[in-house]
Amino acid sequence: ELMASLQSRLQALWEEQELVLLEVRECAKWGEELEAMVRDLCKPNEFERYLMFIGDLEKVVSLLLCLSSRLARIQNAMSRMDGSTEAEEKQSLNERHKLLSRQREDAKDLKENLDRRERVVSGILAKYLTEEQLQDYQHFVQVKTSLLIEQKDLEEQIKFFEEQLENLEQSIP
Numbered sequence: 676e677l678m679a680s681l682q683s684r685l686q687a688l689w690e691e692q693e694l695v696l697l698e699v700r701e702c703a704k705w706g707e708e709l710e711a712m713v714r715d716l717c718k719p720n721e722f723e724r725y726l727m728f729i730g731d732l733e734k735v736v737s738l739l740l741c742l743s744s745r746l747a748r749i750q751n752a753m754s755r756m757d758g759s760t761e762a763e764e765k766q767s768l769n770e771r772h773k774l775l776s777r778q779r780e781d782a783k784d785l786k787e788n789l790d791r792r793e794r795v796v797s798g799i800l801a802k803y804l805t806e807e808q809l810q811d812y813q814h815f816v817q818v819k820t821s822l823l824i825e826q827k828d829l830e831e832q833i834k835f836f837e838e839q840l841e842n843l844e845q846s847i848p
Contacts (some may be wrong), residue, residue, distance in 0.1 A: 681840045684822055692829045699822050702815070709815055716803040728789070729819075731782045735782065735789050740827040742779040749775060789806065 706729065713725050749772045756765055791814065801809055 678840065678843055681836055681843065683805055685836045685840065688829060688833050688836065692833065693825075695822065695825050695829060699826065701821055702818055705815055706819065709812055712808070713800065713803075717799065721799045723798065724792075725796055728792050730790055731792070731815065732819065733823060735785050736823045737827070739779070739782045739786060740824060741777055744827070744831055746772070746775045746779060 699708070710729070714722050717725065749768060753772060755767050756768070797809070797813065800812055804812065
């Protein structure tokens with residue numbers, strides 16, 4: 676019963692992931708249209724700033740999400756430690772936790788820098804775009820970020836349920 680329940684949950688997550696991937700593709704098309712418009716309206720150096728910001732947006736958000744999920748897994752492993760946990764394993768988990776925490780703080784700094792750059796890019800675009808076009812751009816940035824987060828969350832859930840199912844299958848004689 677439990678295995679059937681896990682399989683059913685996994686199937687639902689895979690279907691949801693397919694829908695998100697469709698949204699990601701639609702968002703990419705939307706991004707290409709915005710990019711063409713910005714290329715036509717802005718100076719080459721301003722367009723470069725726009726491109727760099729959009730490219731870095733995905734990288735920085737993905738980095739933050741990845742580090743946060745890895746940190747959460749380490750914290751879960753640390754919470755399962757008890758008196759029987761080997762000292763070497765405890766030390767390894769503590770060191771990885773410290774390293775990931777520092778890396779996440781660095782990534783947060785990158786995100787703050789990215790937010791400042793977004794304000795600069797918005798200021799540039801405000802010179803060329805109508806209010807509606809500017810709102811469309813801002814909405815695009817929000818949707819792109821939300822989809823990245825949703826995509827990563829689904830990947831993590833799928834991975835978790837696949838591991839649960841695998842563990843359950845291995846525990847049955």
